[in-house]
Amino acid sequence: METNKSLPIAIIGAGPVGLAAAAHLKVRNLPFLLFEAGATVASNILSWRHIRVFSPWRYNIDKAARQLLSNTAWQSPDDEALPTGEELYNEYFKPLAELPSLKSNIIFGAKVLSIGRKNVDKMKTWGRESLPYVVQALRENEIEQYYVKGVIDASGTWNSPNPIGSGGVYALGEVENHNRIFYGIPDILNQHEIRYRNKSVLVVGSGHSAINAILELDKLKEKYPGTEIHWAVRKNNISDVYGGQENDALAARGALGIKIEELIINDRVSVYTSFHIQQLINQENKLTIVGFQGDQRLALPGIDEIISNTGSRPDFSFLSEVRLNIDTSLESVAELADLIDPNIHSCGTVRPHGEKELRQPDKNFYIVGSKSYGRAPTFLMATGYEQVRSIVAALAGDMEAARNVELDLPETGVCSVDLNSTAACCGNEVKPKIQVMKRANAGACC
Ligand SMILES: Cc1cc2nc3c(=O)[nH]c(=O)nc-3n(C[C@H](O)[C@H](O)[C@H](O)COP(=O)(O)OP(=O)(O)OC[C@H]3O[C@@H](n4cnc5c(N)ncnc54)[C@H](O)[C@@H]3O)c2cc1C
Numbered sequence: 455m456e457t458n459k460s461l462p463i464a465i466i467g468a469g470p471v472g473l474a475a476a477a478h479l480k481v482r483n484l485p486f487l488l489f490e491a492g493a494t495v496a497s498n499i500l501s502w503r504h505i506r507v508f509s510p511w512r513y514n515i516d517k518a519a520r521q522l523l524s525n526t527a528w529q530s531p532d533d534e535a536l537p538t539g540e541e542l543y544n545e546y547f548k549p550l551a552e553l554p555s556l557k558s559n560i561i562f563g564a565k566v567l568s569i570g571r572k573n574v575d576k577m578k579t580w581g582r583e584s585l586p587y588v589v590q591a592l593r594e595n596e597i598e599q600y601y602v603k604g605v606i607d608a609s610g611t612w613n614s615p616n617p618i619g620s621g622g623v624y625a626l627g628e629v630e631n632h633n634r635i636f637y638g639i640p641d642i643l644n645q646h647e648i649r650y651r652n653k654s655v656l657v658v659g660s661g662h663s664a665i666n667a668i669l670e671l672d673k674l675k676e677k678y679p680g681t682e683i684h685w686a687v688r689k690n691n692i693s694d695v696y697g698g699q700e701n702d703a704l705a706a707r708g709a710l711g712i713k714i715e716e717l718i719i720n721d722r723v724s725v726y727t728s729f730h731i732q733q734l735i736n737q738e739n740k741l742t743i744v745g746f747q748g749d750q751r752l753a754l755p756g757i758d759e760i761i762s763n764t765g766s767r768p769d770f771s772f773l774s775e776v777r778l779n780i781d782t783s784l785e786s787v788a789e790l791a792d793l794i795d796p797n798i799h800s801c802g803t804v805r806p807h808g809e810k811e812l813r814q815p816d817k818n819f820y821i822v823g824s825k826s827y828g829r830a831p832t833f834l835m836a837t838g839y840e841q842v843r844s845i846v847a848a849l850a851g852d853m854e855a856a857r858n859v860e861l862d863l864p865e866t867g868v869c870s871v872d873l874n875s876t877a878a879c880c881g882n883e884v885k886p887k888i889q890v891m892k893r894a895n896a897g898a899c900c
Pocket residue numbers: 466467468469470471472489490491492495496497498499502505506507508509564565566567608609610611612613639662663666772822823824825833834835836838
């Protein structure tokens with residue numbers, strides 16, 4: 455009879471972090487199965503394949519993955535170059551997934567629908583720890599069932615975008631006008647050019663994705679001057695969106711803030727701050743966006759298209775039979791909430807964390823990657839690589855390696871602080887350098 459010990463570890467999602475988990479499990483010689491809903495690995499990154507990321511290659515490749523690839527004819531990309539999403543896929547994720555030792559354990563087109571403990575529901579405690587997990591995945595219209603020893607949920611948040619309605623719920627008329635809203639990052643200059651040229655486009659959101667969309671719309675406007683760019687943000691002050699600019703340790707990330715400020719100074723974009731969207735009204739094929747700016751009602755007529763970049767949220771629907779400890783507001787792994795809560799600070803750097811912080815009440819169950827941050831938007835791939843390195847070490851019984859967490863992350867150059875908080879990070883101090891922090895001497899967040 456197969457014992458629990460010999461069962462594989464299930465990884466949910468073959469994004470950068472799920473793939474890194476697979477690489478670490480391979481290096482540790484632990485069996486695994488990697489379930490991927492899409493037809494390829496890194497399918498979420500491929501949805502914005504045309505965008506150049508802001509962290510150079512040296513942060514984007516996991517150490518165990520590099521070790522496995524180094525034993526092949528793989529050419530390591532230039533450490534300092536900035537890849538596009540497509541280059542990440544072609545030069546790293548694809549060759550990694552094609553390694554025979556990984557490939558044979560990846561199940562594509564397998565969307566995990568539910569996970570529970572074999573024969574016991576969430577309420578039952580006695581004997582629970584020794585029971586395998588049951589993973590059910592939908593594949594080619596059939597539900598397949600697998601028994602596994604533990605689960606690493608790396609399913610991300612990208613597939614559950616937030617609505618544009620200001621309260622986190624759909625604005626009235628949002629669902630009815632879905633065909634006019636792009637949730638994500640359209641390829642404005644190529645694939646989706648026809649959709650946006652000479653149109654009046656509203657971008658909603660204040661993160662890097664929104665900035666990318668606006669910069670591309672501005673290039674489109676140079677070619678098609680009839681293109682109008684509107685930008686709605688909930689923030690009170692647009693300068694809060696500019697980020698660390700010259701002080702960002704990732705020059706490309708800082709450059710986004712510098713470029714967007716230029717566009718605004720030159721009146722290339724109409725900006726609506728403190729805009730809380732309530733309703734979309736479609737009249738004669740033009741949308742009027744209705745909301746509030748403080749106490750004032752604001753109506754923005756004549757919009758053809760909306761690009762929604764309001765962030766995303768984790769999907770817990772398939773985890774209802776698993777005992778989880780999730781932060782009630784961020785929906786992050788509970789232990790991480792104080793490190794990443796944008797209500798407290800906006801540091802791009804987080805205190806090192808690993809298996810101990812990511813452990814869930816149900817043994818051998820972990821939520822990692824961008825999903826571990828819940829709704830907080832500051833996740834970097836390098837953080838996830840360190841998370842899974844530590845978790846896999848623990849699963850292999852190497853608790854010393856699991857505890858010895860190091861995080862090597864570039865800082866944003868912005869570390870704003872909630873002055874009421876004792877968990878303050880580094881104030882407005884600027885540290886444009888790379889920090890390596892060990893658990894033993896890690897401060898609050900910077
Ligand atoms: C425009 C842009 C630029 C960025 N630039 C940078 C950068 O410069 N540096 C950086 O570090 N990060 C950057 N990021 C962030 C980075 O891309 C994400 O943090 C990273 O993709 C998260 O990886 P993940 O593996 O946690 O999740 P994802 O990449 O979202 O992967 C999750 C995977 O899980 C699969 N999945 C989901 N649900 C299920 C299910 N139920 N069953 C099976 N499979 C499932 C999905 O299909 C997907 O393949 C950027 C993001 C964007 C949008």
